Amino acid sequence: MHELPITEEILKVVLKHAQRNNVQRVVSINLQIGKLSDLEDEWIQRYFDHLSRGTLAQGAKLKIERIPIKMQCNSCSQSYEVEMAGLGKLVCPYCKKEGGSLVSGREYYIKDMEVQ
């Protein structure tokens, strides 16, 4: 739902690094986004294509690596992965107790980009 403001931020950061590094063209951008975010990859790309028109990043491909949702068990402290749908009934696979704290899954990160 909020792909547009997120995409604006991505473009801003990308253009800043492109200018600093004397880039002629941005080929692709590698993002890490947590699985807890409901962003649609397709819409981020569409907004990006629109916003980046006429900039060094025009035509760049966004490659999105989805970071799994990881919980740490409140009882035995072991970490385990869980899908969005499993969040309402968390059971630790190690000690079988309920309840955990979020370790990862909320990432919004630009790792690197390929440029010419």
Place this chain on the structure above:
Amino acid sequence: MAEVRLIEVKEEILADNIKVAAGVRENLQKTKTMLVNLMSSPGSGKTSLILQTIAGLKGRLRLGVIEADIDSSVDAEKVAARGIPAVQLRTGGFCHLDATMVTQGIEALKVSDLDLIIIENVGNLVCPAEFDTGAHKNVMILSVPEGDDKPLKYPLMFSICDVLLVNKIDYLPLSDFDMEAMRKRVLALNPRIEIIEVSCKTGAGISQWVGWLQKEVATIKNLI
């Protein structure tokens, strides 16, 4: 054509917002003001809760309200009618508030001696959970008619909040809302969340909520 090379970026996409949000908290330290971000679905009772909070505080805390709406000023007018400083931010179609909009809201309040500012975020359980507003505490409302399965559908919102207000408990006898199941789902996601059952219609639970606000405001004043 030049060769393709890799540039390391290593930046948070929301770095700017995170920075502005930290600035909001830093500025509030100067005036010892606590900022609370109130979130929920449309119609769950955010404005009613704010009106009940005004009544419940009975002037014991100096309160200001920042209302956010896609395009209307109905809510701010209701609050201002109770003699409370209020501003309306029109987000112009945006589905959430970010720290920059909140900064503008605080400036527009034009009052520097407040104990507490409540932000009424845009009615939405998805997007507001992703953006730090600069608030010290995040509070959400889930109302009984929405159903006890909402923690399953919007886990991020339930996992980032400090308080969950379960509103419209006067509807409980008419509904199949399972309070115990809902509590279990929320606490599994977020064991430190405080759950307070309220009814803005009957006033039930409001004193407990107001007590929480007073305790937190006192804590912030002592800390700074």
